[in-house]
Amino acid sequence: MCHSTETQRSSPCHRKCSYVEAFQQANCEYRSLDTIPIECNAASYLSLRYNHISRIRPVIFRGFLFLKYILLSNNNISRIEANTFIGAPQLMSIKLNYNNLQVFDRYALNGTQNRLRDIYLSRNSMTVVENGTFQHVPKLSVIDLHRNRLSQLASGVFQHLKNLERLFLGMNKLVNLPEDIFKNISSLVYLDLSYNSFHRSLCTY
Template structure:
């Protein structure tokens, strides 16, 4: 009995020492849970000689700058790797290609600036969940990530988290090579709009999280893109929506869309009178937008033509007034001369009328008076027939 107890004690001792020898420096290895933990050990590189039984590797809070192509070798059993908050800035080609059974990869909280196009390429496409929240360093890294998602062969990816990366835009077709993607998290970014074709190829998407971004409204292209996703769960809350007339199309979409939207969280942030008001069911009068009259057609082109015509007529009028101003002296002289001519003609008519109606006048005296009138009238006929004259005046001037 004593011999058996001694052998048992020695076996436990040797096994314990063997396990401690296998575990990398600064890490803790647990054979029962098949996990390895290297937390806040200030490691400059990823630990080597990880036990072959490990299924879960947790390396967080270290100072690892780069993931090499041979960082993980002979680890066929590993299914979960957590590499968050390690200050990782670069991923080489085929960084995880040796992990043929990898299902879950967490790279959150890093500073990825250089990502090789085939950094996420794993034979057989086993990866199902990829966490890149707060991990993309700048816009250049976003371009690298888009290329890595395209060339990574991630056809089996089901869940992708890109939250907290200060993304201002999403390139069209960024997720087109993830045909089986079911959950996409884009919350806590700086997105202001969604371009047409952004979610093309994601036919199996079930959840889209766009909450806590910079959306003030959604234009027609964005609403059309969201409408293509079908009856999925869409989170749109905690955005700074401006409830003006421009948001009318979005309100109509909320009321008519078949998608499952978190309408309770979709609320106005401005103007002040509508702060915290729920968008769904918001009337057009409330947002300062008058509904168009039935049958009324607003032709912007026609309105523009009227404005242009008014400008042209105004310009012509100004030119006409300017020409009159330049010829003001000549016009004044011409008007005065015409006035005097008309006055003399009327005086001649009046004088002849008096002569014709006076029975005491002899025919001889009348003839002499007519000759006087003839000279006066013919002198002003040189100005042209400005006013109509009778046939009698013309006969007088012709000597008849």
């Protein structure tokens, strides 16, 4: 135990977060942080929930070679810019729910195409998801856009996602959907469209 504690305290990440080196886990919750702690670039799991982060500088994750899980929920992030996650090629899951996201750049996920499986964007203020936003990450299996302000979606926004299994679109402002929006997504097993404002039946979907 003594050796483990000493190892933990010797890590640069421990200056700002609770870091367990044996598991590469960094818990940075409730630390009043306003930026990503680059001292924790050896972590595979990094939780930054409940902080004061409002902006993430593009390529700030450069050098986070082992990062698989990033939790950025419950901050005040308003936009995710292009190339934000470049430098973290092992990323499997991104959680950005409970923020104030209004803009998610179509190139924000550049550099994550090899591993990214899940992205959680629920309970934000997004009004648009551009075509091409998810095409860089064809291995995605979960997309959560629940409880945003989406009023429409382009027909190609989910194209080429052959591994998509769960899609959450409930509690938005959708009034209609393109007829081919779910074309060729045979892997989809769960689709939530509840509490929207559709003008006609969606039985054909």
